[in-house]
Amino acid sequence: MRLHAEVPAETPVFVGLDQSTPAPGVLEAIRDADLVILPPSNPVVSVGTIPGVPGIRAALTATSAPVVGLSPIVGDTHVRGMAHQMLTAIGVDVTAAAVAVHYGSRAAGGVLDGWLVDETDAHHVAAVEAAGISCVAVPLMMTDVDATAAMATAAIELVRPS
Numbered sequence: 001m002r003l004h005a006e007v008p009a010e011t012p013v014f015v016g017l018d019q020s021t022p023a024p025g026v027l028e029a030i031r032d033a034d035l036v037i038l039p040p041s042n043p044v045v046s047v048g049t050i051p052g053v054p055g056i057r058a059a060l061t062a063t064s065a066p067v068v069g070l071s072p073i074v075g076d077t078h079v080r081g082m083a084h085q086m087l088t089a090i091g092v093d094v095t096a097a098a099v100a101v102h103y104g105s106r107a108a109g110g111v112l113d114g115w116l117v118d119e120t121d122a123h124h125v126a127a128v129e130a131a132g133i134s135c136v137a138v139p140l141m142m143t144d145v146d147a148t149a150a151m152a153t154a155a156i157e158l159v160r161p162s
Helices: 026-032 047-052 056-062 081-088 096-103 119-130 145-159
Strands: 035-036 067-068 114-119 134-140
Touching: 026 056, 026 096, 047 056, 067 096, 067 145, 081 096, 096 114, 114 119, 114 145, 119 134, 134 145
Parallel strands: 035 067, 067 114, 114 134
Antiparallel strands: none
């Protein structure tokens, strides 16, 4: 972070992750949720570490709530931070579809039921759906409260039973 991602990343190392524990109430919140949303943050070092906390991945795969992620990749690049460098370091293409496949479909042992991609990445919807994850393209830039609310609404609509 201090070097603003100017030095190429080689291998992320998550020291202590296997000894970490979920905060009180987290597993119950996931279990009892109506919907779980994975935010559009770095899929390697931010959101990506969360399922590595003992118990979290199992809670995400066991909950009856749908799990929907929002792509942190817009127009085949990261919005901010160092997602591009971290994805490249772990061998994941920097596309909305590749990140969805990286998280994986719950039906295939991953954590996602649905995935929102930005309108500029609508061409990736078919690839995400081919991986067994419901997908729709919507505006994903959190420019204001209304835009953010529209994303939450899109996540709900994507997995709402017919």
